[in-house]
Amino acid sequence: xxxxxxxxxxxxxxxxxxxxxxxxxxxxxxxxxxxxxxxxxxxxxxxxxxxxxxxxxxxxxxxxxxxxxxxxxxxxxxxxxxxxxxxxxxxxxxxxxxxxxxxxxxxxxxxxxxxxxxxxxxxxxxxxxxxxxxxxxxxxxxxxxxxxxxxxxxxxxxxxxxxxxxxxxxxxxxxxxxxxxxxxxxxxxxxxxxxxxxxxxxxx
Amino acid sequence: xxxxxxxxxxxxxxxxxxxxxxxxxxxxxxxxxxxxxxxxxxxxxxxxxxxxxxxxxxxxxxxxxxxxxxxxxxxxxxxxxxxxxxxxxxxxxxxxxxxxxxxxxxxxxxxxxxxxxxxxxxxxxxxxxxxxxxxxxxxxxxxxxxxxxxxxxxxxxxxxxxxxxxxxxxxxxxxxxxxxxxxxxxxxxxxxxxxxxxxxxxxx
Numbered sequence: 504x505x506x507x508x509x510x511x512x513x514x515x516x517x518x519x520x521x522x523x524x525x526x527x528x529x530x531x532x533x534x535x536x537x538x539x540x541x542x543x544x545x546x547x548x549x550x551x552x553x554x555x556x557x558x559x560x561x562x563x564x565x566x567x568x569x570x571x572x573x574x575x576x577x578x579x580x581x582x583x584x585x586x587x588x589x590x591x592x593x594x595x596x597x598x599x600x601x602x603x604x605x606x607x608x609x610x611x612x613x614x615x616x617x618x619x620x621x622x623x624x625x626x627x628x629x630x631x632x633x634x635x636x637x638x639x640x641x642x643x644x645x646x647x648x649x650x651x652x653x654x655x656x657x658x659x660x661x662x663x664x665x666x667x668x669x670x671x672x673x674x675x676x677x678x679x680x681x682x683x684x685x686x687x688x689x690x691x692x693x694x695x696x697x698x699x700x701x702x703x704x705x706x707x
Numbered sequence: 708x709x710x711x712x713x714x715x716x717x718x719x720x721x722x723x724x725x726x727x728x729x730x731x732x733x734x735x736x737x738x739x740x741x742x743x744x745x746x747x748x749x750x751x752x753x754x755x756x757x758x759x760x761x762x763x764x765x766x767x768x769x770x771x772x773x774x775x776x777x778x779x780x781x782x783x784x785x786x787x788x789x790x791x792x793x794x795x796x797x798x799x800x801x802x803x804x805x806x807x808x809x810x811x812x813x814x815x816x817x818x819x820x821x822x823x824x825x826x827x828x829x830x831x832x833x834x835x836x837x838x839x840x841x842x843x844x845x846x847x848x849x850x851x852x853x854x855x856x857x858x859x860x861x862x863x864x865x866x867x868x869x870x871x872x873x874x875x876x877x878x879x880x881x882x883x884x885x886x887x888x889x890x891x892x893x894x895x896x897x898x899x900x901x902x903x904x905x906x907x908x909x910x911x
Contacts, residue, residue: 622893625901629908655909658902666890667898679893686870686890689826689883694871697829698862704833705859 505696507598509590509616510684511609511664514624515654517635519670523624524603526677534684535593537602540566543581556586574604574611585612599684606660613663620687622680623664626654627671709897711802713794713820714888715813715868718828719858721839723874727828728807730881738888739797741806744770747785760790778808778815789816803888810864817867824891826884827868830858831875 514520528534540556542563551557563582566572575584585602593600604612609621626632636650661667666683670676687693718724732738744760746767755761767786770776779788789806797804808816813825830836840854865871870887874880891897 623895625898626905627901629905632905651909655906658905658909661902662895662899664895666893667895667902668893669898669901679890682886682890683893686883686886689870689872689887691827691866691868691871694829694873695866697831697873698865698871701830701833701836701862702859705855705862 505597505688505693507594507596507600508684508687509594509612509619510599510601511612511619511621512601512603512624512680513606513609513621513657513664514670515626515632515657516650517632517654518624518626519635519673519676520603520624522673523668523670523676523680524601526673527601527680530677530681531684533598535589535598535600537585537590537600539583540572540586541581541583543579573602573615574608576605576607583608587615590616606657606663610660610663620666620683621664622666622668622683623661624676624680625658625661625667625669627669631671709801709892709900711798711800711804712888712891713798713816713823714803714805715816715823715825716805716807716828716884717810717813717825717861717868718874719830719836719861720854721836721858722828722830723839723877723880724807724828726877727872727874727880727884728805730877731805731884734881734885735888737802739793739802739804741789741794741804743787744776744790745785745787747783777806777819778812780809780811787812791819794820810861810867814864814867824870824887825868826870826872826887827865828880828884829862829865829871829873831873835875 512520512524528536538552538554538556540558540563542558542560545557560582563584567575571587572584573587573590575582585604585608590600590602602612612619613621626635632654633651636647668676668679716724716728732740742756742758742760744762744767746762746764749761767788770788771779775791776788777791777794779786789808789812794804794806806816816823817825830839836858837855840851872880872883
């Protein structure tokens with residue numbers, strides 16, 4: 504049986520990454536989503552095991568020691584990470600999985616699983632990015648400037664990814680991501696099994 | 708303006724490559740097809756400039772000397788080759804082009820244009836390959852054995868390609884090839900212009 508594949512999806516604040524992913528999962532309910540383990544408190548409306556597993560610092564630190572995480576980061580004094588086992592189980596069973604992480608997390612996963620396919624969701628222009636970040640209307644000018652600086656920092660590392668999908672028209676970006684997941688299985692290095700089978704039979 | 712892309716398509720006798728390509732061009736009439744220059748005599752039903760340019764040995768040898776070919780081969784005492792200029796003109800104008808060559812030709816083009824995307828059309832199994840090659844009913848057992856040996860030799864080099872499309876169900880293979888041509892433009896290294904534009908504006 505062919506193994507499944509891990510797709511790493513990143514995108515700065517203002518790229519529309521979350522909306523793209525929501526639509527992709529609506530269209531492709533068979534794709535699994537990697538649930539992060541985090542140590543911060545649960546917020547209103549959040550449900551354990553939906554987007555996050557809420558665990559203690561001690562539990563998290565044990566996972567680090569046990570090398571049980573594909574990546575982890577610290578953000579505002581809390582740990583965020585991707586547990587390794589659910590990803591490996593899914594892939595070994597032939598299933599495809601998406602993990603949503605920032606550029607740091609993506610770099611860590613790439614190191615541990617070089618066969619993962621990474622996609623960066625990109626705003627169509629600097630102007631649109633600025634507009635999307637200002638448009639929320641709930642933040643100060645300083646907060647917007649900080650978000651913008653972070654977004655630009657992430658965009659500078661977008662070249663580390665296999666694919667860049669420009670999110671200008673939402674439905675197009677959704678189609679693009681789905682097509683990437685379809686096409687990646689035709690990469691030549693994923694077809695060695697068939698090639699070897701034909702070559703072996705030809706020798707008989 | 709973004710440059711166009713060159714797609715190298717190969718596939719052994721029995722892969723169904725020609726049928727796949729005919730359907731792709733029906734669906735995507737905007738994709739250009741590279742016309743080979745050859746020195747053999749024109750056969751019944753062939754038209755100058757449709758699939759081939761029929762030229763003299765002297766003209767062909769001058770093209771070799773002038774480095775005016777992306778690849779060339781000798782087959783049964785005749786030259787076959789891909790003229791460089793029409794390919795470069797098409798790509799510089801932003802158009803996409805398909806060139807159909809064997810594994811040797813593909814390797815030569817890859818060396819001259821490493822950015823070309825290569826796709827190998829693969830039969831779904833050794834049994835189907837054998838059946839397709841025998842099914843023509845117009846050839847001797849020796850001719851079939853020779854074709855089979857050639858096909859297997861080409862399949863052994865399929866790993867040199869970017870993508871392998873298995874032609875089991877014709878319409879699926881056609882869809883796969885079209886999707887590869889769509890998706891390839893999302894490769895991260897083709898988006899440097901947009902990335903640089905955003906980064907430059909962010910500095911202002």
